[in-house]
Amino acid sequence: MAGFDDLASERSKAQFDVEEMKVIWAGSRHTLEVSDRISRLVANDPVFRKDTRTMLSRKDLFKNTLRKAAHAWKRIIELRLSEEEAAELRFYVDEPAFMDLHWGMFIPTIKGQGTEEQQQKWLPLAYKMKIIGCYAQTELGHGSNVQGLETTATFDPQTDEFIIHSPTLTSSKWWPGGLGKVSTHAVVYGRLIIDSKDYGVNGFIVQLRSLDDHLPLPGITIGDIGMKFGSGAYNTMDNGVLRFDHVRIPRDQMLMRVSQVTREGKLVQSNVPWQLVYGTMVYVRQKIVSDASCALSRAVCIATRYSAVRRQFGLQSNGIETQVIDYKTQQSRLFPLLASAYAFRFVGEWLKWLYMDVNQRLQASDFSTLPEAHACTAGLKSLTTSATADGIEECRKLCGGHGYLCSSGLPELFAVYIPACTYEGDNIVLLLQVARFLIKTVSQLGSGKEPVGTTVYMGRVEQLMQCHCAVQKGFLELSADLVQAAVAHCQLIVVSKFIEKLQQDIPGKGVKGQLEALCNIYALFILHKHLGDFLSTGCITPKQASLANAQLRSLYSQVRPNAIALVDAFNYTDHYLSSVLGRYDGNVYPKLYEEAWKDPLNDSVVPDGYQEYIQPILKQQLRNARL
Numbered sequence: 304m305a306g307f308d309d310l311a312s313e314r315s316k317a318q319f320d321v322e323e324m325k326v327i328w329a330g331s332r333h334t335l336e337v338s339d340r341i342s343r344l345v346a347n348d349p350v351f352r353k354d355t356r357t358m359l360s361r362k363d364l365f366k367n368t369l370r371k372a373a374h375a376w377k378r379i380i381e382l383r384l385s386e387e388e389a390a391e392l393r394f395y396v397d398e399p400a401f402m403d404l405h406w407g408m409f410i411p412t413i414k415g416q417g418t419e420e421q422q423q424k425w426l427p428l429a430y431k432m433k434i435i436g437c438y439a440q441t442e443l444g445h446g447s448n449v450q451g452l453e454t455t456a457t458f459d460p461q462t463d464e465f466i467i468h469s470p471t472l473t474s475s476k477w478w479p480g481g482l483g484k485v486s487t488h489a490v491v492y493g494r495l496i497i498d499s500k501d502y503g504v505n506g507f508i509v510q511l512r513s514l515d516d517h518l519p520l521p522g523i524t525i526g527d528i529g530m531k532f533g534s535g536a537y538n539t540m541d542n543g544v545l546r547f548d549h550v551r552i553p554r555d556q557m558l559m560r561v562s563q564v565t566r567e568g569k570l571v572q573s574n575v576p577w578q579l580v581y582g583t584m585v586y587v588r589q590k591i592v593s594d595a596s597c598a599l600s601r602a603v604c605i606a607t608r609y610s611a612v613r614r615q616f617g618l619q620s621n622g623i624e625t626q627v628i629d630y631k632t633q634q635s636r637l638f639p640l641l642a643s644a645y646a647f648r649f650v651g652e653w654l655k656w657l658y659m660d661v662n663q664r665l666q667a668s669d670f671s672t673l674p675e676a677h678a679c680t681a682g683l684k685s686l687t688t689s690a691t692a693d694g695i696e697e698c699r700k701l702c703g704g705h706g707y708l709c710s711s712g713l714p715e716l717f718a719v720y721i722p723a724c725t726y727e728g729d730n731i732v733l734l735l736q737v738a739r740f741l742i743k744t745v746s747q748l749g750s751g752k753e754p755v756g757t758t759v760y761m762g763r764v765e766q767l768m769q770c771h772c773a774v775q776k777g778f779l780e781l782s783a784d785l786v787q788a789a790v791a792h793c794q795l796i797v798v799s800k801f802i803e804k805l806q807q808d809i810p811g812k813g814v815k816g817q818l819e820a821l822c823n824i825y826a827l828f829i830l831h832k833h834l835g836d837f838l839s840t841g842c843i844t845p846k847q848a849s850l851a852n853a854q855l856r857s858l859y860s861q862v863r864p865n866a867i868a869l870v871d872a873f874n875y876t877d878h879y880l881s882s883v884l885g886r887y888d889g890n891v892y893p894k895l896y897e898e899a900w901k902d903p904l905n906d907s908v909v910p911d912g913y914q915e916y917i918q919p920i921l922k923q924q925l926r927n928a929r930l
C-alpha cells in the first residue's frame with residue numbers, strides 16, 4: 304500500500320542514528336525517557352481523546368476541557384508525578400486551559416514578586432490547588448501599554464486595606480485566561496494610589512469567587528469574553544472580563560518584593576529594580592520560545608511525512624508518480640522550516656539557561672543582566688512566534704487541499720498558535736523594546752563600557768557609532784527600520800546558538816553532519832530571504848550571493864534522504880500530532896476516507912433542512928421549467 308511502503312522505504316534511507324537524534328532533540332536521555340513515557344500514557348488514556356474537538360459546541364468543548372484538567376490533576380496525584388513529568392503531561396494533553404495560567408503565571412508571579420511571608424502564605428494553597436489563580440493585567444483599553452492601565456488600588460489607612468476599583472469601562476480587565484469561568488483568585492495589576500498620589504502599576508492578590516459556591520464575591524463582575532478564532536483551538540480557554548466596584552483587600556495582599564506600603568501608608572522601595580514587576584512576562588516569553596519549536600516541528604512533521612506519501616505528475620518508468628517531496632520547490636519551502644524547528648529548539652534551550660542565570664544573579668542582588676534578558680526574551684519570542692505562525696500556514700499549503708481539512712490537524716494547530724504573536728506582548732511592540740536596547744548599547748560604545756553577551760559583536764562594527772547619531776534624529780520616525788534591525792539582531796542570536804550547539808560533543812553516527820546541514824540551511828535561508836539588504840549594504844557581493852544560493856540547493860539534496868528520519872526524531876505520537884496526513888505509518892488515504900464518514904453531517908443520508916429548504920427550490924425549478 305502507497306503510504307506504508309513510502310515511509311518505510313524513506314526510513315531505510317536515513318544516513319544517521321535517529322535514536323541519538325531523539326536525545327539531542329529532547330535535550331538529554333533522561334528528558335527523552337520522561338517525554339516518551341508520558342506521551343504514551345496520555346495517548347492511551349481515553350479521557351484525553353481530542354479527535355472530536357473541532358465538532359463540539361463551545362459549552363461541550365469547555366466542559367470537556369474541565370474534565371480533562373480534573374483527570375490530569377488526578378493522574379498527577381495518583382502517579383505522584385514530578386514537576387517535570389506533570390509539565391510533560393500538560394504538554395501532551397495539548398489543550399489550552401486555566402491550569403496553564405495557574406501554574407504558568409499566577410504561581411510564578413507570587414514567587415517572583417511576593418515577599419517571603421507572602422510566598423509562605425499563598426504558595427502552599429496554590430500548589431495544592433486549594434485556590435486557582437490567573438494573571439489579570441490587560442484591560443479593554445490597554446494591553447501593550449502596561450503603564451497606561453487604569454484599574455486603581457487605593458490605600459485606605461483607616462482600615463489598612465486597598466480598595467480595588469474599575470473607574471471606567473476601558474479599565475475592565477479583558478483577556479486573562481482562566482478568569483472567565485474558573486479562577487478563584489487573580490494577581491490583578493492596578494495603579495497604586497496613596498494619599499491621592501499615583502505610584503504606578505503594581506500587582507495585588509485578589510479573591511474573585513467564593514470557595515464555597517464559586518459565585519463572584521460582592522463588588523465583582525466576571526464573565527467570558529466570547530468565541531475566538533477557529534473551531535476547537537483556543538476556545539477551550541475561558542479568557543475573561545472582570546470589573547471591580549470598590550472591592551476591599553487587606554494591605555498584605557499587595558505583592559511587596561519590589562516596593563512595600565507600610566501600615567502608615569508610606570511607600571518603601573526595595574533595592575530591586577522596579578522592572579521586576581514585569582518579571583513574569585520575562586519568564587513566560589522564555590517558555591513561549593521553547594514552545595515555538597514544538598508547534599513548528601509538529602506542523603513540519605505532518606507536512607514532511609505527507610510530502611513523502613503524496614504523489615503528483617512525472618510518471619516514472621515503473622508507472623508511479625513522483626513523491627511531491629522530490630520537487631525542488633517543495634524542498635525549498637519545507638526544509639528551511641525543518642531547519643527552523645531545530646534552530647528554535649536550540650535557541651530555546653539557551654534562553655532557558657539565560658533565564659536561570661539571570662534569576663540566580665537576581666537572588667544575589669546582581670541586576671546587571673536583566674536588560675539583556677528582557678531584550679533576548681522579548682526579541683526571540685517575537686521572532687520565533689512570527690516564524691512559527693507563518694510556518695504552520697506554509698505547511699498547510701504544502702499539504703495541498705487535504706491540509707485544509709481539520710483532520711489534517713493543521714487548521715486547529717494554526718488557530719491555537721497564532722495568538723502567540725499577540726499575547727505576552729505584541730510582536731512589533733516587543734521588537735521595539737529590542738531596538739531600544741540596541742540603541743542604548745550603541746550609545747555607550749564610545750564611553751569605554753564594552754558590550755557583552757549577545758551584543759559583543761557591536762564593539763567590532765565601527766559604523767555603529769554613525770548609526771547611533773542617525774537614530775538620535777528620531778526613534779519613532781525610524782521605527783520600521785529599527786524593527787528590522789531588531790529582527791536581524793535576533794536572527795544572529797539564533798544562528799550563533801545553533802553554531803555553539805554544534806561545538807558540543809554530539810554522539811551518534813551521522814548526527815552531527817545532519818545538524819550541520821540544517822544549521823547551514825537556516826543561516827543561508829535567512830541570507831537568501833534578506834538578500835536585498837545584504838547586497839545593498841555591501842555585506843556580500845553578487846557573486847557570493849549566487850554561491851550561497853547554489854550551496855543552499857546542494858544542502859536540500861543532502862537533507863532529502865534524511866527528511867523523514869529528521870522528523871521522526873521529534874518522537875511525536877500520532878495522538879499528539881492528531882493528523883491523518885502526518886500518521887507515522889503513512890496510511891493516509893484509507894484513514895482520510897474513514898474520517899470523512901465520522902462527520903456529524905454524514906449521520907443521515909438526507910440532511911436536516913432538506914424538506915424545508917432544498918425540496919421547495921427543486922419543486923420551484925420544476926414549475927419554472929414547465930413554464
Ligand SMILES: CCCCCCCCCCCCCCCCCCCC(=O)SCCNC(=O)CCNC(=O)[C@H](O)C(C)(C)COP(=O)(O)OP(=O)(O)OC[C@H]1O[C@@H](n2cnc3c(N)ncnc32)[C@H](O)[C@@H]1OP(=O)(O)O
Nearest residue numbers: 389390393403406407446447449578581584677726727728
Ligand atoms: C496540570 C499541571 C500542569 C502543570 C504545568 C503547567 C505549565 C504550563 C506552563 C505554560 C506557560 C504559560 C502559558 C501562558 C500562555 C500565555 C497567555 C498570555 C498571557 C498574557 O498575555 S499576560 C499579559 C502580557 N502583556 C504584555 O506582554 C504587555 C506588553 N507590554 C510590556 O511588556 C511593557 O509594558 C512594555 C511594552 C515593555 C512597555 O514599554 P515602555 O513603556 O517603553 O516601558 P516602560 O516605561 O514600562 O519600561 C521602561 C524600562 O523597563 C524595561 N522593561 C520593560 N519590560 C521589561 C521586562 N519585562 N523586564 C525587564 N525590564 C523591562 C525597559 O527596557 C525600559 O528600560 P530602560 O532601561 O530602557 O528604561
Ligand SMILES: Cc1cc2nc3c(=O)[nH]c(=O)nc-3n(C[C@H](O)[C@H](O)[C@H](O)COP(=O)(O)OP(=O)(O)OC[C@H]3O[C@@H](n4cnc5c(N)ncnc54)[C@H](O)[C@@H]3O)c2cc1C
Nearest residue numbers: 438439440441446447478479480722725726727728729731
Ligand atoms: C489568546 C490571548 C490570551 C491572553 N491572555 C492574557 C492573560 O492571561 N492575561 C493578560 O493580562 N492578558 C492576556 N492577553 C492580552 C495580551 O497580552 C494583549 O492582547 C497583548 O499584550 C497585546 O496588547 P493589545 O491587545 O493592547 O494590543 P495593542 O497594543 O492594542 O496592539 C494593536 C496594534 O497596535 C500596534 N502598536 C501598539 N503599540 C505600538 C507602539 N508603541 N508602536 C507601534 N505599534 C504599536 C501593535 O503592533 C498592533 O499592531 C491575552 C491575549 C490573547 C489574544
